[in-house]
Amino acid sequence: MGIFQPEQGKGHPHPLKKPQFDLPLNEQNLSHVFENCADYMVRTVYLYGDSQRQVTVCYLLGMARNERLSDYILRPLAQDAQLSQIPKEQLFSHLQYGALYNLAATKRTSLDEVVDDLIMGCCVLFLPGETAALTYPVVTEEKRSVGEPENEPALKGVRESFVESIRTNTSMVRRHLKAPTLKIQEYIVGRQSKTQVDILYLDGIADQELVEKIKNRLNHIDIDGVEATGNIEEYLVDHLNTPFPTMPFTQRPDRFCQALLEGRVGLMADGLPLAWMLPGTIDQFFKTGQDRAFHWLAASALNLIRWLCACITLLLPGLYIAVVTFHPETIPVKLALSIVAAKQEVPFSTVFEVLIMLLAFEVLQEAGLRLPTPIGATVSILGGLVVGNAAVDAHIVSPAVLIAVAIAGVAGYTMPSQDFASALRLWRFLLAILSSLAGFFGLAAGCGALIYHLSSLETFGVPYLAPFTTGIGNQTHHSHIIRPPLPRMKWRDGAQHTKNRRNQR
């Protein structure tokens, strides 16, 4: 139980009305639903020029692709002579089963269904006197082209990235994983946004219990719209009280597919150019898409460096405060003498210096991120070099503090997951404050609290520290910190409870 956990057992303060539009299905009611919508279009067509036989085509401008609508729907309606000759009672079934050349035609009997289809990019065909309507998907494919992943650059590997269109993303996954066991199940999330959210997994490898758990949680999301990752993440995770991310994501289809092969379950949302890989254990946030591309020794060394950098970014400011303020005898003599010399003319206490510099570092980083790239770079140079140097020259901060904070900050940038790096930054402040209260005792207490906190986290039933804990049932037989040669990694990730454990001969 946590302070910010979702409230449970208090019913729905915001009941969902079903059906949303409780009206008979006809063109007038549909027009009423889309009243004051400039993109809502209605077109009446005479079948083969016969004014006695007419149909009404409705669509949303921009959502439907003009060429498809014109060529596959409107042209046959206007030019197919058979449509004017067949009996009126057979016209509906003719239009549904082949008179129009579209890939799909669906018979709809409720206004809700028709409204949903229209929003998804279908056109709707009303026939006079019919209580049902036909919908044809003529969705536009206008989207950003597939580019390189900006956040996960590839030196040696795939150079494509997920885009905002979920169907493009699933097609990329299909191209990487041509297995028929790749299942893609779709859910609609968001009352107003009606966003498509897809669950992807490999049947026979992924833990079915985990799939059901994710489906269940998705079904329980009742929000207005999915416009940010948080709209999915914060409704799916087990713990909201932790700054540590529990849903790792990637922009790279190859990394995503590798996760599916390990037995993880993937999640994608339309409009978000990324995909989640569930469940997320701590080691996932230290892995990159390049780990399997480099030689295992190089990849292992880089992984070790990332773990080391995580410790540095987390502990260095607190360690500096503890050592300089409480335990100076632990510093080598020559370093101590230079610290004393540098501190002599600085008016602030070490604790204040470190905390202020940490804060300044965050401010500079935030300023650099929010501004356009050229100005952001200028701010970084101005803030980092000019102000930093001036502050040291003016004896406002001591150079050792500047170096310690800068090393801690730069070490944080080695994290492949900036969500994880942000969590470390928050804990860095906490550990620095604890160190300023009781030196090594405070730092040790803070580290203990951090380990306790991490140990208490679970993600979809899997311990967050699964690579380092026992009792998860399945052993992986290989280290999660050192990347062994791939021929020796014969077992899928143990924490996932996969059905088929062995991944190679």
Next chain:
Amino acid sequence: MKRCLVVGMTVLSIGLLTACGRASLPYAREMGDMALMRTMGIDMEGEQMAVTISTGRRAVGLKGDTEPPLIMSSTQSSISEACFVMQGMSDSYLFYGYVDQFILGETAVQAGIFPVLDYLARNVELGLGTKLWATKEMSARTAIQTGGEEGLEQKLSVLQTENEIGVAGLTPTAMEVFQAILEHGSAYLPVLELVQQGEEQRLIEAGYAVLKEDHLQGYLYGEQARGLELLEGRDVSDILQVQWGQKNAVVQITGASNAYAPKYENGELKELQLHCRIAAELLEFESPIQQEDVDQIQKIVEQEEQKRMELTLQRLQDWGTDCVTVGSQVEMAAPEGWVRIEQDWERIFQEIPVEVTVQVTISRAFGDLA
């Protein structure tokens, strides 16, 4: 929320009840206000203790400027009181965590060093890793003041480094001295002596002060000091001038190891054989040198070193101070016999005849060995 509040209040209450605060947690000090003490000295002035401290040369500001060492002295009834008084005299926080060299004046060693060792062991800033030195015919205060603008710490550090690379004598830490006194009832300290060189007074290392319990028993100089280093069998370093016939050579002793062979008769230790193996190098010689010459050098060195060891052993036996842990060696050589003589070792050590044999190996030579 309520649970968090309850847990927080409980932890706070427990913290307050246990008086968790300044007494049990470390307290913050700003390094900018610190004077880092590097050398500390103790003398006895009657019943009073004279404490002298020195910082060594100090860095000032970011430009690499330095200023002379801060030297302070106070005579009070205890070390703590003297340190307290000196703190009052200083405008900086006197920090003793970097005291690497501790000098015991002759008067302090004569009076007994247990109070000093006890202080080093209990003080939160000082530690038993500090190197201990004794002075002869001068006070610790004088020794520290002799350091001048560079500070004595610099000179002693050089001596300590020279010891580590094998060109100076043994410099035990307070821990080693404390341990030796508690286990063997005696210990030795390196001695500093003031010598006049032209117009300048210089501190040099001059043998060892041997302690019985914690009091000064006597000094070992020259040959006897070298003998102690050989008996100790570690960090041996010495240069010997060897002359035979019309030839000269210079030999460096680089290592020594001892093996004791106790001879028991009816449970009584009748004799002790000490076999010392010495490693040496030829530094200078007249080329070409023949194998017979090397044999001759070995023989001379063996005689010289045997004489030194016998001399030192005799002196230590006379004093009844087994500071080179002969007892431990005897115990390791024959544990079953040691059980019977352990209680009476102090007397036996003084009376037991020791037969010393030395074997020198010149393991490396520069130049041609014909």
